[in-house]
Amino acid sequence: MAPMKRVALMAGAAIVVGxxxxxxxxxxxTVLFLLLLLLFAIYQKQEELLAxxxxxxxxxxxxxYRWTMRSIRVCPNFAERSDxxxxxxxxxxxxxxxxxxxxxxxxxxxxxxxxxxxxxxxFRMKLSSIKEAFTKHKSLDIDLLRIEGLxxxxxxxxxxxxxLWQALALPDDxxxxxxxxxxxxxxxGLHCEESExxxxxxxxxxxxxxxxxxxxxxxYWRPEWGEKxxxxxxxxxxxxxxxxxxxxxxxxxxxxxxxxxxxGEKAYVExxxxxxxxxxxxxxxxxxxxxxxxLINVQLWVLxxxxxxxxxxxxxxxxxxxxxxxHTLNISRSRLEAGDARRSGSVDxxxxxxxxxxxxxxxxxxxxxxxxxxxxxxxxxxxAGFAMKDAAKRVGAKTVQAMHGAxxxxxxxxxxxxxxxxxxxxxxxxxxxxHLIGGxxxxxxxxxxNSHAWLELLTPAGDTISSARSEPQMWTKVPHWDENFELGxxxxxxxxxxxxxxxxxxxxxxxxxxxxxxTPERFIGEIVLPVSKFLIRDKVIAEGGxxxxxxxxxxxxxxxxxxPCSGQIKLGLRLTGMDxxxxxxxxxxxxxxxxxxxxxxxxx
Numbered sequence: 001m002a003p004m005k006r007v008a009l010m011a012g013a014a015i016v017v018g019x020x021x022x023x024x025x026x027x028x029x030t031v032l033f034l035l036l037l038l039l040f041a042i043y044q045k046q047e048e049l050l051a052x053x054x055x056x057x058x059x060x061x062x063x064x065y066r067w068t069m070r071s072i073r074v075c076p077n078f079a080e081r082s083d084x085x086x087x088x089x090x091x092x093x094x095x096x097x098x099x100x101x102x103x104x105x106x107x108x109x110x111x112x113x114x115x116x117x118x119x120x121x122x123f124r125m126k127l128s129s130i131k132e133a134f135t136k137h138k139s140l141d142i143d144l145l146r147i148e149g150l151x152x153x154x155x156x157x158x159x160x161x162x163x164l165w166q167a168l169a170l171p172d173d174x175x176x177x178x179x180x181x182x183x184x185x186x187x188x189g190l191h192c193e194e195s196e197x198x199x200x201x202x203x204x205x206x207x208x209x210x211x212x213x214x215x216x217x218x219x220y221w222r223p224e225w226g227e228k229x230x231x232x233x234x235x236x237x238x239x240x241x242x243x244x245x246x247x248x249x250x251x252x253x254x255x256x257x258x259x260x261x262x263x264g265e266k267a268y269v270e271x272x273x274x275x276x277x278x279x280x281x282x283x284x285x286x287x288x289x290x291x292x293x294x295l296i297n298v299q300l301w302v303l304x305x306x307x308x309x310x311x312x313x314x315x316x317x318x319x320x321x322x323x324x325x326x327h328t329l330n331i332s333r334s335r336l337e338a339g340d341a342r343r344s345g346s347v348d349x350x351x352x353x354x355x356x357x358x359x360x361x362x363x364x365x366x367x368x369x370x371x372x373x374x375x376x377x378x379x380x381x382x383x384a385g386f387a388m389k390d391a392a393k394r395v396g397a398k399t400v401q402a403m404h405g406a407x408x409x410x411x412x413x414x415x416x417x418x419x420x421x422x423x424x425x426x427x428x429x430x431x432x433x434x435h436l437i438g439g440x441x442x443x444x445x446x447x448x449x450n451s452h453a454w455l456e457l458l459t460p461a462g463d464t465i466s467s468a469r470s471e472p473q474m475w476t477k478v479p480h481w482d483e484n485f486e487l488g489x490x491x492x493x494x495x496x497x498x499x500x501x502x503x504x505x506x507x508x509x510x511x512x513x514x515x516x517x518x519t520p521e522r523f524i525g526e527i528v529l530p531v532s533k534f535l536i537r538d539k540v541i542a543e544g545g546x547x548x549x550x551x552x553x554x555x556x557x558x559x560x561x562x563x564p565c566s567g568q569i570k571l572g573l574r575l576t577g578m579d580x581x582x583x584x585x586x587x588x589x590x591x592x593x594x595x596x597x598x599x600x601x602x603x604x
Contacts, residue, residue: 047071051092058283062207063169065283066101070094080126087143092121100166103157112153112301112319115163116359119149119297137224137268139287139352148296152359154305159441159566160448160477162304168282170273172570173212176540177203177549203529203549205538213548214540215272224270268348279342280356287352293331293362300324300366326366336361429489432457432497432531435546435572436470438480442501442553442567444524448477449503451524453569457487458496465495472504477567490575493532499569500526501553524565525553534573546574 042049051069058065075089097116104113122145129141154164179202208218271278303322336353337343339361345351353361434455442451453470466487473479487497501524534547541547553567 047073050074061283062210063167063283065167066098068094068096068098074127076127081128087124088127090123090125090127092118094119095121097167099155099163100169103161103163103166112151112155114151114153115167116153117149117151118147120147122146122148133286137348137350139289139350142288142290144292144294145288145290146294146296150295150297150362151299151301152363153301155301156304156307158446159443161441164305168280171206171211172548174548174572175206175211175550175570176213176217177205177534177536177547179203179549179551203533203536203547205536205540208540210273210540212272213542217542217545218539224268268350279340279354280360281354282356282359284355287350287354288358289333289350289352290336290358291333293336293358295329295331295362296327298326298329298362298366300363302363324366329362329365331361331365335365429491430578431486431488431576432490433546433574433576434485434487434497434499435548435574436481436483436485436499437548437570437572438478438482439473439501439567439569440478440550442477442479442524442569444503444522444565445563448475449524450474450505451476451479451501451503453481454500454502455485455487456498456500457490458498460492460494460496465489465491490531490578493530493535495531497529497531497573498526499551499571501567501569523555523559523563525555525560525567526557527551527553527569527571528556529573531575535575544574546572548572 048071050072054072055067055069058067070093071091073089073091073093075091077086077088080086080088095116095118096114098114123140123142124144124146126141129138132138133140154162156162206214208214208220209222214220301319301322302324333351336358337351340357343351343353343357436453436455439451442449450472452472454467455470456467457465459465466489468485468487470481470483470485473481503522503524529551536547548570550568550570553565553569555565
């Protein structure tokens with residue numbers, strides 16, 4: 001029996017037993033009266049309860065979207081099955097898609113603090129299409145969708161992050177783990193072990209479906225992606241869309257003749273998460289076949305969507321000066337389906353658009369209509385100016401980094417040589433390979449930085465075993481290093497990797513002034529990871545491959561001294577040359593729960 005069915009049966013049995021006990025204690029008529037009173041209260045609040053249930057469900061998906069709704073009113077028409085002109089109505093009131101948790105922290109919010117807001121959303125539709133939409137991947141049959149008071153707000157916080165991309169939370173293709181820190185510790189009861197290095201983050205593998213890396217390592221496959229070729233892994237499989245537009249020459253598993261599709265038959269397919277051809281669902285896995293869309297009082301804030309970074313001028317502007325307004329707008333079915341043949345059923349003969357596609361069509365329709373208005377003209381001029389400024393900054397940064405690169409390699413080899421732990425030779429022992437990939441939202445005092453990383457392998461007592469320094473990344477909040485380092489020897493799983501990020505003034509980077517050591521005054525943040533934390537055995541991590549994830553910069557030593565800093569660093573980690581038998585013995589000794597795996601994916 002499935003776990004959910006077992007839980008439902010146990011809950012039902014508990015309710016029945018409770019009612020029997022109440023009937024014995026209070027009497028049958030008293031219990032019936034209380035039940036009727038409860039049902040009446042539920043009936044009175046059914047619209048609010050339904051809205052709360054929907055918001056609760058959307059908050060339980062991996063992206064954990066933050067939705068609130070005041071009510072959902074359903075007005076069924078029981079004649080809709082027999083009468084094609086009979087339609088039911090669903091009215092959603094005061095729907096707000098809030099910014100992600102933590103997005104507005106550390107800065108003054110001058111504009112709306114939401115991503116999407118709708119005063120009233122009215123569907124005239126066939127309620128009978130809801131079941132087929134969930135069970136057979138059909139679309140919701142909607143005659144008229146009327147949206148009143150739509151506000152779509154894209155905004156950047158002082159760290160340069162855009163609320164739209166933060167809310168959608170799409171992982172990188174190569175990521176296979178995630179770091180769980182303060183929120184899980186505070187709200188979920190997760191324990192993060194403390195040491196002299198501070199609180200170590202919990203590193204957990206992602207679900208197999210999450211990214212291209214996890215799907216390839218776990219050989220993950222879903223039925224709606226079509227038939228799986230024999231002898232292939234998910235890393236070399238073509239997309240579902242390609243399989244429906246071109247013939248594959250690979251051999252496939254044979255189905256019984258009764259299950260084989262007829263020649264030319266079309267079927268529902270979808271692209272994996274992260275695939276650029278995946279249609280934007282935005283948390284709603286249903287398609288809407290809308291014959292007519294009517295919008296009233298539309299407001300858009302898209303300046304920050306056009307620019308590449310947060311700018312002080314844009315941050316200080318009043319929101320009304322960046323707003324685009326449209327009083328009424330009518331969009332036909334043909335316009336909604338334009339631009340992508342899949343919307344009109346080219347793949348599975350089902351018409352319909354997803355929520356993300358619906359919003360982008362609205363944005364594309366609104367902007368040309370008001371292109372000559374003052375507010376939009378100001379937005380276009382500002383966006384062009386910011387784009388020129390960002391491009392000039394990137395060119396300058398790349399030039400300085402190229403000039404700095406050659407000298408940096410010689411300096412690292414001569415001055416910042418690796419310190420080896422006494423008693424170990426250069427060739428013997430285990431090595432920790434660190435792939436320093438990049439960063440995001442890396443700021444100091446709210447500004448872009450000239451950041452470089454200082455990597456250290458430390459003993460449990462804090463002594464340095466090995467160290468290295470990365471090249472600097474100039475004038476950016478999103479540094480990209482793509483550098484590889486090897487630290488070691490690693491003698492114990494209790495040893496610690498510490499990656500510290502520092503800022504340098506531009507004249508120090510180009511060599512006008514000299515600063516031989518990193519100073520706490522330029523400290524941005526650090527990542528502290530005991531070796532035992534990233535020894536993970538899971539099907540989503542390829543054998544001998546590296547674990548890849550984003551890790552937040554923290555300040556366990558208090559080096560920031562009140563200076564506001566932020567950022568996350570993307571790392572790839574792998575151990576080479578360690579004896580697995582001795583490693584297993586040590587992990588079993590230090591881990592109270594014990595570790596029973598016989599092999600580790602990141603060892604080779």
